[in-house]
Amino acid sequence: MPVPQVNLVVPLYNEEQVFDQLIQRLNTVMDNSDLSIEVILIDDGSHDATPQLMEQLSYRDARYHTVFLSRNFGHQLALTAGLSVVTATDAVMVIDGDLQDPPELLPEFYNYYKEGYDVVYAVREKRKEGLLKKVAYKFFYRFMKRVSYIDIPLDSGDFSLISRRVVDQLNRMPEESRFIRGMRSWIGYKQIGV
Numbered sequence: 001m002p003v004p005q006v007n008l009v010v011p012l013y014n015e016e017q018v019f020d021q022l023i024q025r026l027n028t029v030m031d032n033s034d035l036s037i038e039v040i041l042i043d044d045g046s047h048d049a050t051p052q053l054m055e056q057l058s059y060r061d062a063r064y065h066t067v068f069l070s071r072n073f074g075h076q077l078a079l080t081a082g083l084s085v086v087t088a089t090d091a092v093m094v095i096d097g098d099l100q101d102p103p104e105l106l107p108e109f110y111n112y113y114k115e116g117y118d119v120v121y122a123v124r125e126k127r128k129e130g131l132l133k134k135v136a137y138k139f140f141y142r143f144m145k146r147v148s149y150i151d152i153p154l155d156s157g158d159f160s161l162i163s164r165r166v167v168d169q170l171n172r173m174p175e176e177s178r179f180i181r182g183m184r185s186w187i188g189y190k191q192i193g194v
């Protein structure tokens with residue numbers, strides 16, 4: 001297959017319940033796009049049927065590639081593993097596998113990329129979580145802003161579209177304890193929150 005323009009990188013940890021719905025939505029996004037897109041699914045040591053579902057899918061549909069980690073390493077390292085194997089020429093969309101990040105934003109994000117932005121990140125206006133987690137997230141981002149000399153955007157997660165050159169820089173960074181959204185800010189270039 002020719003090299004895709006865009007890769008979607010999706011870490012998955014025990015996501016069997018949303019897997020089919022996730023794939024349906026990713027398929028719809030890919031089917032409605034003129035871009036050539038391939039998806040990299042990373043199993044982060046799931047204990048449920050996620051790895052089996054991934055494997056079956058990758059046999060059926062050549063647009064899906066799979067990475068299986070030897071144990072649970074956590075979201076940031078699962079993402080790191082995914083980013084290390086991308087082939088896209090243009091950009092990579094990083095997206096959670098639990099459907100908290102809508103993949104349908106790809107065309108909008110890609111338009112910003114075409115306008116010259118290297119990083120297009122999503123900013124959450126609302127978050128469907130329990131109160132404790134909501135408060136914890138609010139506090140976390142505001143605390144980080146105070147203590148960090150890097151300007152990490154408030155209420156934005158890893159959900160983003162990043163250009164090939166930013167992905168290459170992320171892959172060159174040797175940090176073992178990785179905070180991708182912070183490293184993404186640190187790299188620079190033109191960045192925009194949506």
Ligand code: UDP
Nearest residue numbers: 011012013015044073074075078096097098
């Ligand atoms: N995830 C992962 N490894 C983990 C925990 C989570 O790969 O150890 C995946 C998870 O399946 C999801 C994404 O990373 O696709 C974000 O995880 P979660 O929803 O727990 O994070 P939150 O929404 O609380 O930021």
Ligand code: MG
Nearest residue numbers: 096098099100
């Ligand atoms: Mg989540």
